[in-house]
C-alpha cells in the first residue's frame with residue numbers, strides 16, 4: 001500500500017514540476033473577492049424597503065445589462081447562455097454574485113462569438129471579467145470606464161482589434177490587464193506604465209512602434225510584451241533613473257519583437273526580476289555590467305540576437321540562475337564562472353555562438369564579421385560605468 005502511495009506521489013510530483021517551472025506564461029494573480037455560485041439568491045429584496053430598494057434596482061440594471069449583452073452574442077455553440085433567462089441573474093451560467101450584486105463574470109473557454117456592449121458598464125459591482133478563449137471581436141466600449149469595481153480584465157485569446165483600448169486606463173481600480181492573443185495594433189500609450197497595474201499582459205498581438213520610455217516606472221510585477229512588432233531600443237534609460245526604480249518587477253518578456261540597440265545599463269534596475277527574456281530580437285553589443293545586479297534572476301534568455309564579447313562572470317556568477325540561454329549570438333568566449341555553470345545544476349545553452357574550442361558553434365566565416373562587434377554599449381557620457389550601488393543611489397533619490 002505504502003509503495004503504491006509513494007509511486008503515485010512521485011508521479012504527481014514529476015508531472016507537476018514542469019508546469020511549475022514554466023514561468024514564461026505569466027503568473028496567476030489571486031484576488032480574494034469571495035464570490036460564490038449564485039450566493040445572493042435574490043434575498044436582498046427582503047431587507048429593502050420596497051421593490052425600489054437599492055439592490056433591487058441594481059438587479060434590474062444587471063438584468064438589463066446582461067440581456068443586452070446576450071443579444072450581441074451571435075453564436076453560442078456550447079449553449080452556455082441558454083439559461084440566461086429570468087430576472088435572477090445570479091443563477092445565470094458564468095455569473096457570480098456576492099451580497100446579491102454581480103461581482104464576477106467568468107465565461108472562459110465558452111467559445112462565444114459576438115461583441116462587448118456598452119450596457120455592461122451598468123454592472124458597477126463587477127470586480128472580475130474573465131472572457132478568455134472566446135471569439136469576441138471589435139473593441140472595448142468606452143463606457144467600461146464606469147466599471148469602478150473592476151480589478152481583473154481578462155480578454156485574452158479572442159479576436160479583439162484596433163488601437164490599444166485606452167479606455168482600460170480609465171478603469172479606476174483595474175490591477176490585472178490581460179489582452180494576450182488578440183489582434184490589437186498600433187503603439188502603446190505612456191499612461192499604460194503610469195497606471196497602478198500589477199500585471200500587463202499584451203503578448204501575441206500586433207503592437208508596434210517604440211515601447212514607451214517610462215516602462216521602468218511601472219508598478220507591475222509582470223509585463224509581457226512578447227510576440228509583437230515593437231521596434232527601437234529597450235527603453236530603460238540609465239539617465240532617467242531617478243524615481244523610476246521598479247521594486248516589484250518579477251517577470252519581463254520582450255521576446256520575439258524587432259528591438260535593436262544594446263541591452264541598456266538600466267536593466268540593473270530590475271533588482272527583483274526573476275525572468276528576463278529578450279530573445280529573438282536584433283540586439284547588439286556587449287552585455288552591460290549591471291546584469292550582475294539581478295540577484296534574484298532565475299531565467300535569463302538572450303538567445304537569437306547579435307550580442308558579442310565574452311560571456312562573463314557578470315552573468316555567470318548570478319547565484320539564483322536556473323536557466324541561462326544565450327544560443328544564436330556572437331559571444332566569443334566563456335569566463336571561468338561560465339565554464340563552471342556546466343557543472344553547476346544550471347540549464348545553460350550557448351550553442352551557435354563563436355566560442356573557440358567548443359562544440360556546436362557557428363562556422364568560422366560567420367564569426368569573422370560580428371554585427372555591432374565593437375560596441376561596448378557604454379555610450380552614455382558618465383564619469384564611470386554604473387554599478388549596482390550607483391544604481392541604488394540614483395534610484396533612491398527623490
Ligand SMILES: *[C@@H]1O[C@H](CO)[C@@H](O)[C@H](O)[C@H]1NC(C)=O
Nearest residue numbers: 083084085086088091092093
Ligand atoms: C443555469 O445552469 C447552471 C449550471 O448548470 C445552474 O446551476 C443554474 O441554476 C442554471 N440557471 C437557471 C436560471 O436555470
Ligand SMILES: *[C@@H]1O[C@H](CO)[C@@H](O)[C@H](O)[C@H]1NC(C)=O
Nearest residue numbers: 021277299301323324325347
Ligand atoms: C531554458 O529556457 C529556454 C528558453 O527560455 C527553454 O527553451 C528551455 O526549455 C529551458 N530549459 C530548462 C532546462 O528549463
